[in-house]
Amino acid sequence: MPDVVARVKNAGCLVLHQVGTEAAARMAEAAGADVIIAQGIEAGGHVHGRSPAFGLAERILAGTDLPVVVSGGIATGEGLAAALAIGASGVQCGTAFLATEESFAHSYHKSRIVEATGEDTVLTDVFVLNWPKGAAVRVIGNSVTEGLKGNYLGHDPDSLPRETIAHDDDQPRLRFSTDSPLRTTTGDLEAMALYAGQGAGNIPDVVPAAARLNTMVAQARHILKGPVRNGFTAMS
Ligand SMILES: Cc1cc2nc3c(=O)[nH]c(=O)nc-3n(C[C@H](O)[C@H](O)[C@H](O)COP(=O)(O)O)c2cc1C
CATH class of the missing domain: 3.20.20.70 (Aldolase class I)
Incomplete structure (x- = not known):
């Protein structure tokens, strides 16, 4: 270093x-x-x-x-x-400026932050494809984290399926990847990593x-x- x-x-x-x-x-x-x-x-x-x-x-x-x-x-x-x-x-x-007009995040991601309370986020390492095992992220809970039934941590990227759920231009975006929805993303945005900190509950607009x-x-x-x-x- x-x-x-x-x-x-x-x-x-x-x-x-x-x-x-x-x-x-x-x-x-x-x-x-x-x-x-x-x-x-x-x-x-x-x-x-x-x-x-x-x-x-x-x-x-x-x-x-x-x-x-x-x-x-x-x-x-x-x-x-x-x-x-x-x-x-x-x-x-981070989150406070993700939810601004200039940010390149998808408007869906911004609106989920505005709607979220501080308790709506979870720390999980299931959004890990492209990153090393154990790299935990805080996201707004969604259909993917609900499917974990409380087992948010301890996921092995090698055992996760590779399934395309969205695209950025012609680039596929996988379920369980670290990609979050950008302005250019189309597909199942709800199932992507919707990064947000616990301060989301204090971001009204x-x-x-x-x-x-x-x-x-x-x-x-x-x-x-x-x-x-x-x-x-x-x-x-
Ligand atoms: C969309 C997004 C992507 C982030 N990506 C990284 C990253 O790749 N590496 C990292 O060390 N931190 C990353 N962070 C964490 C930020 O550096 C920062 O610590 C965090 O946003 C502060 O918490 P807050 O979002 O509650 O303000 C990311 C945060 C957000 C919101």
Whole structure:
């Protein structure tokens, strides 16, 4: 990893490395990463570790002077304010920006995120074709995950059938693959990997990305400057 980090930095880029454990954070720092992204189990898409985001971020913060960013389930200014309050430098959001007008995700995927509650997502490694065994993802529960009868983890890609359920232009998309539906996808979109974090329950609409960002920042500013809901006043 140090060689890759050095190559990227030599090309003038900042290296933000996403981790799911403290050990991985230490390795990323030793390899020369500039920023550590602490990804929690709440996150949409591929999930690295099994710790909640804020607890993991706090533990990583305690062991490094690098900037730490919290990731997983964050879609609001409340989440951003909470991250800043624990000493993190910011947040990384995936699902909140998947459900924006600019995102190349299929409108079906965006509308499923808007309709979802935080409890509608599951962590499963059944969407694994094209990826190594055990690579777990958080998705909105669908007909494929319902068919697992609660056995979400432990699937072997070699024992899964290869069945085309959709296409991207002329490219086949398989049931159990990691492909999610894009604007260009046609077919059985419901059965594809509908990536979403637990923050989906806090995403009420599809808006321009700038609007999502501005709302989050304004909410966070309001919380950090003003009296908070339980009557305590935030320190400045
Ligand atoms: C559509 C989608 C695809 C993702 N793909 C990857 C991936 O290939 N590798 C990875 O490390 N994380 C991946 N992630 C996770 C993000 O890097 C990030 O940790 C996550 O989106 C944060 O959680 P949130 O979606 O609840 O905001 C993906 C997330 C989404 C929503």
